[in-house]
Amino acid sequence: MKGYLKGIHPMLKENITELQQHPTPFYLYNLDLLRQTLQKAQQEASKYDFHVHYALKANANSPVLDEVRAVGFGADCVSGNEVKAAIENGFAPEDVVFAGVGKSDEEINYALDQDIFCFNCESSHELEILNELAANKNKVAQIALRINPNVNANTHKYITTGLEENKFGINAWELESVLSLLQKLENIKLIGIHFHIGSQIQDLSVFKNLCTRVNEFQEWFLSHNIELEHINVGGGLGVDYYHPEQQPIPDFEAYFSLFNQFLELRPGQQVHFELGRALVAQCGTLVSKVLYIKKGVNTNFAILDAGMTELIRPALYQSYHKIENLTSSAEEVRYDVVGPICESSDCFGKAVMLPETNRGDLIAIRTAGAYGEVMASQYNLRKKAEAIYL
Numbered sequence: 001m002k003g004y005l006k007g008i009h010p011m012l013k014e015n016i017t018e019l020q021q022h023p024t025p026f027y028l029y030n031l032d033l034l035r036q037t038l039q040k041a042q043q044e045a046s047k048y049d050f051h052v053h054y055a056l057k058a059n060a061n062s063p064v065l066d067e068v069r070a071v072g073f074g075a076d077c078v079s080g081n082e083v084k085a086a087i088e089n090g091f092a093p094e095d096v097v098f099a100g101v102g103k104s105d106e107e108i109n110y111a112l113d114q115d116i117f118c119f120n121c122e123s124s125h126e127l128e129i130l131n132e133l134a135a136n137k138n139k140v141a142q143i144a145l146r147i148n149p150n151v152n153a154n155t156h157k158y159i160t161t162g163l164e165e166n167k168f169g170i171n172a173w174e175l176e177s178v179l180s181l182l183q184k185l186e187n188i189k190l191i192g193i194h195f196h197i198g199s200q201i202q203d204l205s206v207f208k209n210l211c212t213r214v215n216e217f218q219e220w221f222l223s224h225n226i227e228l229e230h231i232n233v234g235g236g237l238g239v240d241y242y243h244p245e246q247q248p249i250p251d252f253e254a255y256f257s258l259f260n261q262f263l264e265l266r267p268g269q270q271v272h273f274e275l276g277r278a279l280v281a282q283c284g285t286l287v288s289k290v291l292y293i294k295k296g297v298n299t300n301f302a303i304l305d306a307g308m309t310e311l312i313r314p315a316l317y318q319s320y321h322k323i324e325n326l327t328s329s330a331e332e333v334r335y336d337v338v339g340p341i342c343e344s345s346d347c348f349g350k351a352v353m354l355p356e357t358n359r360g361d362l363i364a365i366r367t368a369g370a371y372g373e374v375m376a377s378q379y380n381l382r383k384k385a386e387a388i389y390l
């Protein structure tokens with residue numbers, strides 16, 4: 001990990017002359033770091049025979065999916081087109097899981113035709129519809145119940161998904177009626193339970209709480225004479241947005257070993273994870289050029305040619321991304337770093353200390369590999385930023 005220890009990302013620095021030739025803004029991906037991250041995750045998960053499904057919604061670019069497939073991970077999808085992207089990219093259908101509160105008939109039919117491994121179902125109404133659509137095709141769909149465990153992820157409220165007030169999953173008090181419903185549905189087969197409580201979770205004790213809840217649900221199912229083969233604990237492991245060099249790879253060792261320590265498993269049970277952000281966030285950088293410097297009342301604005309259309313996380317979740325000037329090493333000055341879009345929330349960072357910045361300087365917005373490019377929009381009729389892989 002030596003190369004990432006200090007200062008501006010060496011990959012960016014080494015390639016600076018080449019990068020300066022590219023039209024901005026663009027996404028830059030470090031496939032080497034991606035590979036190292038995937039390999040580390042794979043190595044730690046395999047210690048316990050855990051199965052990892054990569055959450056495509058974090059980043060579905062083909063070169064990224066190729067690397068994910070190369071380490072043998074499956075695919076976690078939340079739309080029909082993600083299922084399609086996974087399959088067209090070479091993931092085996094038996095390694096594909098499909099979650100989401102609002103699967104359309106078209107999406108379900110497509111996934112049924114592909115014989116995917118498992119539908120993670122989020123309501124009894126969905127179970128009825130899935131059963132009906134599977135019956136039309138004379139198929140039996142494998143399902144896991146996505147249960148809302150009412151565990152607080154201690155993360156931003158927009159990325160908290162495991163509380164009873166959230167729209168996701170089946171609440172504990174509904175399970176009894178779901179079980180009696182399942183007995184009537186002949187074209188679906190219950191193979192497991194599924195949880196996903198939120199994203200960017202850095203406090204590992206949250207996952208310990210999740211394990212406790214999973215153990216309780218397991219007891220409940222056993223008391224109803226149901227043995228579940230698959231336990232899917234979702235994703236959500238966070239990354240260090242503040243120190244991308246010091247912590248380029250999340251602590252997968254601690255993460256997986258925690259589940260090994262606290263999950264109570266029955267013989268033959270398989271444990272599944274659905275990691276997105278933790279695998280791809282650090283390998284991506286949004287590179288942008290400074291268009292203008294403008295004096296404000298209390299600050300200077302550095303106006304970039306990238307905005308919330310390329311990376312919406314700061315505007316949407318008030319999230320922090322480390323910002324670096326790749327081409328200046330002058331004395332540091334304070335800037336509000338903003339985009340060109342006609343919204344005041346189009347701001348990447350307030351009061352950011354940067355070396356004195358001029359028109360034409362290249363700016364790196366770090367840790368943008370997850371929920372960056374996939375959330376890009378054409379607002380203001382902007383054109384889509386290119387992706388470059390190094």
Ligand SMILES: *Cc1c(COP(=O)(O)O)cnc(C)c1O
Binds near residue numbers: 076198200234236
């Ligand atoms: C988004 C999502 C994930 C991945 O979350 P990360 O925080 O990126 O790890 C996993 N499972 C489901 C069902 C999701 O919706």
